[in-house]
Amino acid sequence: MPEKGETLGHVQLDEHxxxxxxxxxxxxxxxxxxxxxxxxxxxxxxxxxxxxxxxYADRTNIGIAVLDFPSVKGNDSKQGWILASFFYGYxxxxxxxxxxxxxxxxxxxxxxxxxxWTIFDISTVFTEPVYGLLIASRVGMGLGEGMTMPVLHxxxxxxxxxxxxxxxVNVQSSGQDLGMILALSLSPVIGHAxxxxxxxxxxxIFSAVWQVLFxxxxxxxxxxxPLISEEEKRYLVRTRQLNHTGAGTRWPWRVCFKKRAFIAVxxxxxxxxxxWYVLLGWLPKYCQKVLKTDLYMKPxxxxxxxxxxxxxxxxxxxxxxxxIRRWGKRSVVRKLMNSIGLLLPAVCLVILSxxxxxxxxxxxxxxxxxxxxxxxSGYWVNIIDLSPKYCGQVMGVSNTIxxxxxxxxxxxxxxxxxxxxxxxTVWIIGATVFTVGGLAxxxxxxxxxxxxxxxxxxxxxxxxxxxx
Numbered sequence: 001m002p003e004k005g006e007t008l009g010h011v012q013l014d015e016h017x018x019x020x021x022x023x024x025x026x027x028x029x030x031x032x033x034x035x036x037x038x039x040x041x042x043x044x045x046x047x048x049x050x051x052x053x054x055x056y057a058d059r060t061n062i063g064i065a066v067l068d069f070p071s072v073k074g075n076d077s078k079q080g081w082i083l084a085s086f087f088y089g090y091x092x093x094x095x096x097x098x099x100x101x102x103x104x105x106x107x108x109x110x111x112x113x114x115x116x117w118t119i120f121d122i123s124t125v126f127t128e129p130v131y132g133l134l135i136a137s138r139v140g141m142g143l144g145e146g147m148t149m150p151v152l153h154x155x156x157x158x159x160x161x162x163x164x165x166x167x168x169v170n171v172q173s174s175g176q177d178l179g180m181i182l183a184l185s186l187s188p189v190i191g192h193a194x195x196x197x198x199x200x201x202x203x204x205i206f207s208a209v210w211q212v213l214f215x216x217x218x219x220x221x222x223x224x225x226p227l228i229s230e231e232e233k234r235y236l237v238r239t240r241q242l243n244h245t246g247a248g249t250r251w252p253w254r255v256c257f258k259k260r261a262f263i264a265v266x267x268x269x270x271x272x273x274x275x276w277y278v279l280l281g282w283l284p285k286y287c288q289k290v291l292k293t294d295l296y297m298k299p300x301x302x303x304x305x306x307x308x309x310x311x312x313x314x315x316x317x318x319x320x321x322x323x324i325r326r327w328g329k330r331s332v333v334r335k336l337m338n339s340i341g342l343l344l345p346a347v348c349l350v351i352l353s354x355x356x357x358x359x360x361x362x363x364x365x366x367x368x369x370x371x372x373x374x375x376x377s378g379y380w381v382n383i384i385d386l387s388p389k390y391c392g393q394v395m396g397v398s399n400t401i402x403x404x405x406x407x408x409x410x411x412x413x414x415x416x417x418x419x420x421x422x423x424x425t426v427w428i429i430g431a432t433v434f435t436v437g438g439l440a441x442x443x444x445x446x447x448x449x450x451x452x453x454x455x456x457x458x459x460x461x462x463x464x465x466x467x468x
Contacts, residue, residue: 040228041236044159045171047214048152051110052175053182054207055148058121059086060183061203062138063284065196069128078131080414083281085135087406089142094403097147098154098396099251105220106392109147111211117144118207125197149399154392157384158221160445161239163321166381170317172397173376177309177369180280184302240388251390255452256397261386264444268338268379269398271437272372274405275345275430280371282412282426290423291358301362309365312373316341330385330447338378338445342438344371353424363379378441385447405433 062083072078083145101109121138122182127133130134155277160168187199256262283302287293293301316337323333355361383398384391413426 005020005436011036038226040160040222040232041161041164044155044218045168046170047218048155049175050180050210051114051148051214052172053179054114054203054210055117055145056176056179057183057203057321058117058141058179058207059145060180060280061121061187061199062086062124063281064187064390065124065191065199067198067284067288068191069134069214071129071131071134075343076414076418079285080281080410082134082138083414084407084410085138086142086145087277087403087410089139090143090146090406091142091400091403092148093143094150095393095396098150098392098394099394100147101151101154102251102390105224106151106158107218107220108216110151110155110218111215113144113147114207114211115144117141118204118211120144121207122200122204125200145186146399146403150392150396153383153395155220157388157391158240161236163239163325165384166320166324167314167317169381170313170376171382173380174310174313177306177313177373181303181306184306185283185300195414198377205394214225251393252452253393253397255450256394259386260444261382261446261448261450262394263276264441264446265379265382265386266401267395267444268375268437268441269402270405271433271440272342272375272379273402274276274322274433275349276372277366277406278413278426278430282413283365287358290356293358301358304362305365305369309369311375312370313376316374316377320381331445334378334382334385334443334447335442336378337374337376338382338441339438341372341375341378342434342441344368346431346434346438349427349434353427353431379445382445382447386450388449390452408434 064070066079066082067080069082072082097109097113117140120137120143122363123137124141127137153169156165156172157167176459183203186202190199190202217227219228222228222236225233256266268372283305287301291301320333322336323336324330327333345368348364348371352361352364352368355364383394387394412429416429
């Protein structure tokens with residue numbers, strides 16, 4: 001760590017200067033001497049975005065390929081269970097992934113996660129004829145992907161300076177949408193030209209390439225990166241939110257369920273995931289059955305909404321960091337972004353329930369997904385605000401809870417369509433869930449850092465306050 005009064009480039013690292021003050025100085029932005037050469041925090045963000053691209057492309061492919069699985073073709077109920085089975089594995093490794101990354105660092109955990117999900121994903125080629133084995137393959141894939149989100153938050157807390165945290169987290173998170181765009185654009189073409197099996201083979205190759213590159217150029221933090229400049233390393237250590245004290249202490253998990261700010265994040269995350277997972281799993285079928293779109297001939301119909309989502313996540317990240325610097329009110333900005341990200345998409349889903357032509361439906365979906373991604377600058381980054389030290393574990397808890405709608409939403413949607421054939425009902429349910437999440441975060445959310453160690457110690461000494 002730099003000593004009091006030491007100058008790093010043009011940035012005076014006063015020991016007593018508030019972190020926000022240092023981060024907002026003009027010298028910390030643009031082409032600054034303290035960051036000569038390659039800026040590895042940006043390259044790391046790009047690498048993590050690529051990991052998310054592979055992750056979500058692999059997750060999205062099943063919604064396209066399952067339409068051509070001979071064993072379940074035309075059976076909405078079985079297809080719903082195949083889509084949902086992924087989440088049974090996904091829900092099991094969230095907390096473990098965050099804990100493991102906290103102990104050994106994010107690099108090795110992320111590499112293990114990608115390897116595990118890739119092996120199980122490619123096994124779909126061989127297990128498709130046997131329904132039980134196919135379900136097991138999807139569960140196994142979920143076990144690997146379940147570690148991903150907590151690990152990425154762990155890496156973000158160590159790599160990104162406070163004044164860039166929202167935009168860089170959003171850059172890596174944009175891989176979710178880019179992965180879906182890649183899968184929705186490329187997979188129908190591959191399936192049409194070759195067969196559905198080649199969809200899984202092709203993306204397994206992409207995954208292998210990423211693993212090699214991250215093994216060489218990735219790192220758990222700036223301190224252990226072999227290529228980063230000494231200036232950037234010291235700059236990041238000084239300006240990131242992460243508090244290094246007590247790195248080996250026991251994780252005070254009970255605090256997650258005592259503070260209303262954490263509860264607000266969990267509710268918002270769960271509600272966003274309900275709508276997102278339903279779209280992820282069922283949008284191909286909606287386009288095929290309701291909009292009468294041949295996805296093999298017009299794959300762009302599926303990709304347009306997700307292109308808008310990518311634009312939304314970039315815009316909200318830059319806008320959030322700007323508003324935080326200008327207003328100095330992080331909680332207000334988080335609530336604003338989150339409200340936009342849930343309440344406006346709810347309106348769009350209500351409108352979608354009455355639309356039946358392709359042009360209007362895709363327009364409404366595109367607007368809805370653009371604004372939905374503003375929530376990434378709300379509850380999603382808020383986890384790092386609340387606990388930079390334990391953000392990986394907290395994300396594990398949040399994503400465990402928020403995985404439940406992945407199971408429930410796909411099964412409920414399949415059951416509703418099987419029983420009524422009503423897509424309007426599907427969209428109205430989604431709009432209702434979005435509204436609940438938006439209002440809950442608006443009234444309960446906060447962005448002030450919580451000292452989880454101190455709160456846990458207070459509880460151990462007999463503090464009976466449980467919802468402060």
